[in-house]
Amino acid sequence: MRFSRAYIPTTKESPKDAQLPSHIYLSRAGFVAQVASGLYNFLPLGKRVLRKIENIINEEMSACGALEVDLSFVTPAELWQESGRIEKFGKELLRFRDRKDNLFVLGPTHEEMMVSIVRNRVTSYKQLPLNVYQVKTKFRDEARPRFGLMRAREFVMKDGYSFHSSTEDLDREFDAMEAAYKKILERLGLNFRIVEADSGAIGGTGSKELMVLAQSGEDTLAVCDTCEYGANVEAARRAPRSVFPEAPSADFSRFKTPNVKSIDDLSNFFHVDPYYTLKAVVMRAVYTEGSEPVCFFIRGCDELQEVKARNSVGAIDLVDISESELSEIGLIPGFIGPLDQDKIRFVMDKDTLNATSMICGANEMDYHFVGVDLSVMKDAVFADLVTVQAGDGCPHCGGKMEHTKGIEVGHIFKLGTVYSAPLKAEFLDENGRAQPFIMGTYGMGVSRLVAAVIEQHHDERGCIWTHATAPYLVNVMVSNIKEESHLAYAEELYNTLLSRGIETILDDRKERFGFKMSDAELIGFPFTIIIGKELENGQVQIMIRESREILTVDAENVLDKIEELRR
RNA sequence: CGGGGCGUAGCUCAGUAUGGUUAGAGUACUUGGUUUGGGACCAAGGGGCCGGAGGUUCGAGUCCUCUCGCCCCGACCA
Known part of the structure; x- marks a missing residue:
């Protein structure tokens, strides 16, 4: 290409709306141009980069035997009603009617469509496994698009779906996809981690996220400094503690602690490490129908991880609760404890199971219990509730965990029969019995990858493309x-x-x-x-x-x- | 959806508190000339429904009401 004949509109000044390096430099260097909130035009250079990433994905998918397809972007609303996701997605689904007044949605992801193309066509276990994918425009009417290409409403995603007759075969394919995704990101020249993720509302038996490491990433990761273990903080685990602060020696008693409300107060008052104090966090758990206050008890040195807490009570959301609401229930902020307490549902962190020498609220103004042996609570509900902190031990190798930021560029998921069962997508097994397909799904944000490359590779003068992603070498x-x-x-x-x-x-x-x-x-x-x-x-x-x-x-x-x- | 900010030339922005000739600058663009190793200089040009609608006024970029758009924080995000 001759520069004199190319269309590369570079500018000296950045667009005022751009904040992130990728947004600033991709705009200034003439790769993309914003059209409206969350909508971007790809100019010639941007299109070249996009295609290079697509090509690498296609090569690696092909090497795995995955089959490329191209499904309609416009999808009939009936499919979404059938799967129940038309309500679940809510306003993110852009809906419209055609001239005959039929309702359609712009595809935000294609599980339903993909199931529909194999349903009643793939009918025997002999035709399985099958892995089909596409690289396609998606549309999600995000409540708040932001960060340029990183969170756009219209974006390009590679979405793949696999169909199996057994969970063992799904596991095999899942591992193959993880390896392929790893290879793709390596070829693109990116520094990344594959981390464990929260399975969340979807359920299923496992999901992993591919995270490009960059300061501007929206996700916080806990990663081991020694081995490969890493997880989104929403799902990160840690090794049991191996060194313990000095335990306070006190027999069980009720102690007057006037105006001692916070963990800091408590720790200072008794000159004891916060590890031996019990923190109570009360939140309102929201369910599909109704809500209730729930108290989470964790050690004073720990922080509550809200996603874990939400999962522990099966809620769809946790919201803050006011002091007046607490008073109505009969709880005294600053003095809440689990002993002899039946006013509120509660969950205890698993690290408090059988804990001794603890200090906790006495559920009475200005009183705490000391010398508490929590083994008396062994019949309570215990769950992992805490955020893994920097310096905690790795659950695999005992190395030190540290925090870092990541951009989610891929998410692979063992779906099981979550979609195939409600959509009645079935095959006949060896015994002639109808079974729903066992599915996996594998997503990769192609346009987001364009931004991720720049978030990871830029300096104060502009973009630094990796060899595989450069518009021209x-x-x-x-x-x-x-x-x-x-x-x-x-x-x-x-x-x-x-x-x-x-x-x-x-x-x-x-x-x-x-x-x-x-x-x-x-x-x-x-x-x-x-x-x-x-x-x-x-x-x-x-x-x-x-x-x-x-x-x-x-x-x-x-x-x-x-x-x-x-x- | 809550809170905040901003809409004036292709782009980045002055001008709006206190209404008053023909609305400015930088940059980009066109033409001519001089330059040619780190975003050059001189000269002459073109370019605006001051986001939109309504109102107040002799007079509105500026004041009032409504509306649309964009950005940021939060909520949300297979």
Whole structure:
């Protein structure tokens, strides 16, 4: 491509609405342009990057025997009514009617459609397994689109679905997909972690998220500094504690603790580590029908993890509760404890099971119990309720857990029969009995990956594309196109690079050196070959975008050098 | 959906508290000239329903009412 004939509208200033590096640089460098909230146009450079990512996905899927399809973006509402998701998705489904007044929705994901194409067509276990996928525009009418391409309403997703006759075969495919996804992200040149995720409302037997590590990630991850274990904090586990603070020695008694309400107060009052105190967190659990207050008891040194807490009581939401509501129930904030208490449903963190030497509220103003042995509570409900903190032990290898931020670019899921059963998608097994398909689903955010590459690879001058994602690998820049010999040399080099199958752009614009260099850095081509003054000495220069290092090489060696650098 | 902010040239923004010639700057664009290794300089140009509607007024970018859009925090997010 000749730059002079390309459409690459770069700007010196960032759009005022852009906050994230990916949004700023992708806009400034002319990869994308915003149309409306959560809607983006992909300009020529952006489209090239998108296609490169798609190609890599297609290659890896093909290597796994997955079959590409392309399902209608517009989907009949009946399918969504059948699965029950038309209510569940709510306003995120963009609905509209055609001229005959039939209701349709723009596909936000395609489980229903995908099930419908195999239903009644794949009818025997002999036809299984089957893995079909597409790379397709999706639309979710998000309540609040944000962060540029990271959370758009219209976006490109690779969504794959597998169908099996046994859970063992699903497990095999799930592992194969995890390996393929790992390979894709490696090829893209990304630093990522595969983490355990909250299975949440969907249920199923397992899900993993693929997280590109970046400061601006919306998800917080707990990862081991030694082994591969990592999990979304919503689902992270930790090893049991191995070192314990010094335990307070006190016989069980009721102790007057005037105005001692917080864990800090309590810890200071008794000069005891918060580990030996019991924290009460009361929230209102919201269910499909009705709600009730619930108290969660955890050690004073821990923090409540709301997703875990929500799962522990099967609620769809947990909301804050006011002090006046607490008073109505008869609980005294600051002095709530589990002993002799029947005013509220409660769940205890599993780390408090059989705990001794504890201090907890006495359910009486200005009193706490000390020397509490929680083994008396062994019949209570226990669950994992706490947030894994930095420094906690890894549940697998005993290494130290630390926190990091991630961008969710993929999510793979063992669905089981969650969709196939209600949609009555069945096959006949070896015994001639009808069984619902056992399914897996595998998603990857393609347009989000474009942004994720830049979130992870940029500097204050602009984009730094990885070799696999760059719109062009090499930029041949002519410092001054009025130097005819320079231009002629550059044209020849450009053609040679193209003939070797190296994606190259020729910056033949009538602009000054600094202007073109700034553009090259903003756009982020991995290599810019500068044809200029040095050519008089038979030399050219190669600017390596990542380090901004400039190599001076003999003109006759430039091809070899590029071949060497691209490896 | 709650809270906050912003809509003026392609882009980034002044101007709005206190209404008053022809609405500005930078940048981008066009033409001519000089430049040519880090976003050049000189000169001459084109470009605006001041988000939209209604109102107050002799007069509205500026005041009032309504509305639409965009961004941020939160709620939400297979």
